[in-house]
Structures are given as structure tokens and as C-alpha cells.
Amino acid sequence: MYTVAGLGVSGIAAARSLARDGHKVVVVEGVDGERQRAAAAGLADAGIEVRFGGGLPEGTTVVVTSPGWPPSHPLLVEAAASGVEVIGEVELAWRGRPPGAAPWLALTGTNGKTTAVRMLTAMLRAAGHDAVAVGNVGTPVVQAVAEPHDVLAVELSSFQLHWSSTLAPAAAAVLNVAEDHLDWHGSMEEYARAKGRVFERAGVVVYNADDPVSARLAAPYAGAAGFTLEVPAPGRLGVVEDLLVDRAFTGDPSKAEELATLEDVRPFAPHNVANALAAAALARAFGVPPEAVRAGLRAHVPDPHRIAHVARVAGVDYVDDSKATNPHAAAASLAAYPSVVWVAGGLLKGAEVDDLVRRAAGRLRGAVLLGADRARIRQALARHAPNVPVAEVEGQDTGVMDRVVTEAARLAAPGDTVLLAPAGASMDIFADYGARGEEFARAVRRLAAP
Template sequence: MSDRPLDDAARGDAPRADAYEPRPGLTHRDADWAGLNVLVAGLGVSGFAAAVALAERDAHVIAVDASDEPSAEATDRDRVLAILEADVRRGAAHTLALPDDRPVDLVVTSPGWRPDQPLLAEAAARGIPVWGEVELAWRMRAETGAAPWLTVTGTNGKTTTVTMLASILQASGLRAAAVGNVGTPIIEAVLDPAGFDVLAVELSSFQLHWSRSISPVASVCLNVAPDHLDWHGSELEYHRAKGKVYDNTQVACLYNVEDPTTELMVMEADVVEGCRAVGFTLGVPAVSMLGVVDEVLADRAFIAQRHDSAAELGTLADLRGDAPSVAPHYVANALAAAGLARAFGVGPLAVREGLRAYRPEKHRIAEVATISGVRYVDDSKATNAHAAAASLRAFDPVVWIAGGLLKGADVDDLVREAAPRLRGVVLLGRDRAQIADALARHAPDVPVVDVASTDTDAMTEVVAAATALAQPGDVVLLAPAAASMDMFANYGARGDAFAKAVRAQQGPTEGA
């Protein structure tokens, strides 16, 4: 793509349509929220934060949640809302329709609620605006001096990229935080009394679906592969939701050169006049791109001499840390994070220091141990086929541990691509038969061990089977390509069980 502005759809940062405005002027925290009748749908962490923010500004809040047996923590939240005079209504019946005893001017929904959920569908049919909690957070920013946002989405790699970005921003001396889908509700960061210089914001497709007026300084969609189709209804709608990350971007829209869909999303986005398209690639970067040249991370986008030179942002060795290698998708995430930081004006030295200081989150290609020449790697976060494929590309040969809840996803392409790398496969979880069938078609000579137990202690059997298949120099890789809830509380619990089983077989003289 040429080094030119995306000037065919300049619009600024105004909301998309009056239909989303329950009252004129609700664009900052000190606007006239008083007396607004708001229904908050869902009382998880983000829903609670939204309800508190609205109630503190004298909105009339009704908060509904399907759970009628809240945890101790949820009960404490209910008490806080009661003090703020919010009306908390628990039980599934309250989530099936709008209340008939109170008016509703606005619905603020938690990201897990699907658009076809009865209450949300009724609101849409009646012309009542529906905002996501991220949209509300954007409108709760200070009228002047609010922290700018740098936004990240993608099927995989969001959390790594946004936390890496926060590390870079902090290395440059800025007060910054990683927020959003990564864990901390954005509205809490927006209303933090100490304030931030900039926020690194992770956005899921669910959150983007309900967003309207967000205007980030820079944005990126890391990659796109089929996921959450049960929520969005189709692959097209999923793509549309992801593409909204680019809407209203002010300075730079970053896209993945190796994933042309992301570039198309940029070309179709409505952006602020003068916003640039900037690519990132694992190859040598062209003008207006970031890439890799002889193991150096190179910037040919955010320097004045980009037509004939590049700025060094770090090296692959800076990313490896103590690990013997660095996965290609990890490098891509680093380039995306660096590009967002550079768009915000962070210098090359701070980018390098932030990348050097960064340590990956748990369960994301985490080195657990090396035992008798076999490396054990935990990538329990690889909960779909796209993430597992990226993980498998980083190692060869591999004893692959896979299985769980596939959520209707197809694994044939994943298995076909991985087959030449596989020393063996150990399968666990409810949908393991689907992976076994794909292996029989595309890797018939690869030994497969099927672990039928669904008890959480089954991971001990799984690791023992993988160890028996492995040879010195191999990697035993937990990259399940599936969700974990059939056997574990979450992917973190699954990764912890893997690490525990690995360390249990570790000899007293062998290093981790």
C-alpha cells in the first residue's frame, strides 16, 4: 500500500447517528446524565462499573442479571449499588424483557449479551439506544485533557499486544495501563482520579459490536479467522465487528500485511482526515511499514526519511529473553505494539526498552521446563484453531496436546498444515474425536494417544503420554485449539494443570 492518507472517508469523531443518542450532549463525564433512565444489562465486573458511574451522576439505574444466587463478591456489589439508589433485579425473568414499571431511555449492555437476546432485541425494536460498556466509557472521559486511546483487536494476540504496548508506553515515561478485554474495565481507568497519559485498550468483537463513537489515536486488527460465529451469526458480521476498531482513527490504522483482510478493513473504514494506513510484516518492510531486516525490527513508517532508510526498534534477541527461540506471531505482535506506540510519538529507544522489559502473560507460549532434552511449552491460551496454528508454526518437531470444546470450528486446515511437524499427538476433552478424525485423514502415520478421562487429574496422564512420545530436541506443546470449560474452570486452570504435571516428573537436578 502506498504511503498516503486514507482520505476517502474522513468524518472526525462524531457519533454515527442520532438514533444512538438518548439525550443530546452525552459526550463527557460532566454532561447532563441526571435523571436519565438507564438499564444496565449484566452485573459482571464491567456492568457493575458502568452502573456505579451512571448512578454517581444521578442517572436512574436499573441493573439486571440472570444470576439469582450471586457470589459473596456480587452481593457486595449489590449493596454498593443499593447505597447509590440503583435498582438491582436478579433472576432470568428480569433479563427477558424491558421492565414494564419504569421507563428506559438507554440500555448499557455487557459484552457477553448477544444482539438477539430478548431484552436487547426488544430495545432495538422500540428504538431505545443500546450502548456497550466501552461506548459508555468513551463518553465518560473528561471533557478536556482525557487520556487518548490506542486500540487493539484481532482473533488472536490481543492481550499480548496490548500488554506489550503498555510496557513500551511505560518505558517512555508515560503513565499508561492495559485495559478493556484484558481485565481492567475501561470505565474504571477512565474515571481513575490520578488519571493516565494514554490507555492501551484491548477490544473484543463483542465490545466493538456495541461501539459507536470511539476515536482512537491509532488502532490495529492483528488478524482475522472464524471465531464466535455463534454470537455474531455469520463470518461477515464477525468481520464487520472487528473492522470497527478502525472507525474514527486519528493518526494511523495498522494492518497485518500477511492477513489481507485486515488491510481491506482499513480501506473500508471511516477515519479522521489525514489518518494513514501502516502495515506490519515479518518480512522486509516497504515504505509506510514496520518489519524485520536481518533480525532487526525496522520502522519505515514513522520517520521522515522512510523512503530510503529505517529506524531500529529492537532485535529478535530483545524479544527472546531467556527463551531459545521466538514465535513468528509473537514478533508480529511486537511490531504491532511498536507501531501503535510510534504513532503516539514514542521514540525508538523507548520501544526497545519496553520490548526488552516485557514478559509474556501466563499460558501464552510459556516455557515450563526442559527435561531430558525435551522442552515443555504452555500455550493454553490457544483456544481456537487459528491460535493453535500460530503456536505450532513456532516449533518442529512437536508432540501436540490438543482438544476441549471446539465450538463448532473446523480443524482440517489446522491439522493439514501441522502434520509435517508432528512427532505425536495426545488428545483430551469432549471434542477430541473431531481432531482424531482430522489426524486420520491428514496425518495417518502420526501416533495418537486418546485420553478419555475428563477429570482434571487427567492432565497427569496426558503429560505422561506426551513424554513417552517425545525425543530429545522435541517440544511438548499444549496448544489445545479449543476452549477449556468441559474439563477446567478456564484456560488458565488448564495451563496450571499442565505445568503442575510437567514439574511433577522433573528430576531434582534438571533446570526449569
């Protein structure tokens, strides 16, 4: 019997897939709410039992867990103590692939995963492939493997990789690794170890030569292909003047093939160029020609809340990068602008911000702080940027953004950028990073209104 832990998107998809294959399935859900009850009613029609609370159901042989459940969850601890295997929905999908199933091109990283997987999908489609982005990007993998696609572009989180043991993608990339989700993994070492699992059985290994942890994870694999924002050595992709070039998949390492220009990368920022190079490396590993790489980048439509320009008010640009939910992402965002009033705060999830503030100090013209962990950012600013004026905005109501934007406008001068790059998660005040970004954009538009 399979026990599915959690009534989230992946849990529901896993339960339905197992039931269709004739397995007995019980779903265990810890939250007894209106949404969960509605989901349970939908599963009952498929003969799937849902239990709210309680321990490991008797007769369980495999637990399929939600990415949100940490290994310390009592049900998972009980399963481990009982010798019951625990896997994730991604591992279930890999094991359940039908004969002739589409190959996987997989990528992970602390930041940039969704952008890179969208770019990769666009490149594959430009080359004529029936490709779909799946995994952490939204569509459950267990659903996609049963569909007749040519290739799957698979975004994988560290949570999903932690519960995966047999994945063998045709090619895999680690974009970057920096402190995040340490509250879930317990340590930076365990977090990095989870990311590195994507390489273990990959046909082609792709790593970020500019990121020490990504490079270290790839070091044991002969023939790994690196990408860099510098001029690439043989076996790497990189940047030459305003061109993205390939010296890894040309068939002749002495040659460099032009893939695209910097203008083809939207929105333009150094970290987004790295995302484009990672996507290009995976596409090239799959045989995508240079012209399709460029066409895919031009066709790519950026997702919301990723360095999105909201408005210019009184000579000041307002930019929404609410997706910068950890210090590494915020650092990349801050590096894209020379003079910034920084809007930051939220839930830091155990991550440190001193290095972020130290590196960004010369760009900061002011900072506006909100959210649960704002004091930690204020303290880092006092240590490393003591001359930067700081405004703190209290309150847990969503209307806090109007006060934030008012304070940012007070600190900003023409030519500055007011940048929402919070370095923390949003759930202390907002439903998610999207809601946070939307509130910021609405507040900016109200500021701009006559």
C-alpha cells in the same frame, strides 16, 4: 433510565459510573448465584437496584450490555424491538470522557491482543508517559477514563466492538482475524465486521500486511500503516535480518529506523514478533522514539500460559500455551517448534480445524486429545496426518491432565516439544485457560519428580 445487563466486571463498573453521574440504574442479571448476590449487595449500597431474571425494565432508555451477552439474548432482542439503544461499557466510557481526557490507542485481533497491549503500555511508559492497559485486558475502560492518565492502551474484543459505534481512537490496529466466536457473531463475515469497527474513526490505521483479513479491513483507509515479518516496503514496519525496523513513522519513507532486535522480543516466536511490530506501530503513531520502543520490549513481562516453558524432562521440552484457545492461535504456536507432540482439545466454538492440522502435519510426532470436541480434531488428523499416532484421554475431571501428560511423554522422544496449544476454549473441563495451563504445569512437574 439505564439498564445494565450483567453483573460482570464491566457491568459493575458501568453501573457504578452511571450512578455517580446521577443516573437511575437497574442491573439485570440472569444467574442467581452466591457471587451475583454478593455483587448485588455491594451495589445496593450505591443505590443501584439489581433484578435477577425478567425482561427489559419499564422506563429503560439505554441498555449497557455485558460483552458476554450475544445479540440474540432475549433482553437485548426486546430492547431492539422497542427501539431502545444498546451499547457496551466501552462505548459508554467513550461517550462519558471528561474534557481533556487521555487519547486512546486501541487494538483488536483474534490472537495476541493482551500481549500486544502489554508491550504497547511498556513502550509508552518507557517514553515517560503515564499509560495504562485497559479494556478486555482487565481494567474497565469506564473506570480508567475518569483517571488522570496521559494515554490509554485499549484492548478491544469483537464483542466490545460490536456494541461500539462512536469510538475515535488516536490510532488503532487489527492484529489478525481468523475464525473464532462464530457461535456469538453468527458468521465469519459478521465477526470480521466487528473487528473492522476499530478503524472507522481512527486517526491512524495500523494493519497486519501478512494477514489477508486485516489488510482487507484497512484497504479503504488512505495512509494506513502495515506491519510484516518480511522486509518492509515504505509505509510499513517489518524485519530486516535480526532487526525490527520502521519505514512508516520516520518522516521520510526512504529511511528505515531501527527499533529493536529479535532478541528483545520475549518469548520469541514469529507471532510474538508480529505482536511487537503492531505495538511499535501504535507507539510510533503516538510519537514514541525508537529507543523507548526497544526499552519497552525489554521491560515487558509475558503473561502466563503464553508459550511458557515449563520443564525439560528426559530431553523433552514441555510448553504451556493454554491461551491458544482457537485454531489460529494454535497454528501460530505449532509453527514455533519443529517437532511436536500436540496436546489439543476443548470447545471449538464453531471453528474448523482442518486447515490447522493440514499446515501442522509435518511438525507433528504425536497428538494427545482431550475435551468435548476432541473427536473433531481426531477426524481432522485422520484426514490430513494419518501417520501421526493419536491418544485420546477421556474424562471431565481436572485430574485428566496427569493422564494427558503421561500419554504425551510416551509419544515424545528426546528433542521433541510437548506443546499444550489446545485450539479450543477450556470451560468443558476447567474454570478457564489459566486453570488448564496450571494443571498441565503441575502434571509435568509431577512427571519430572524423582
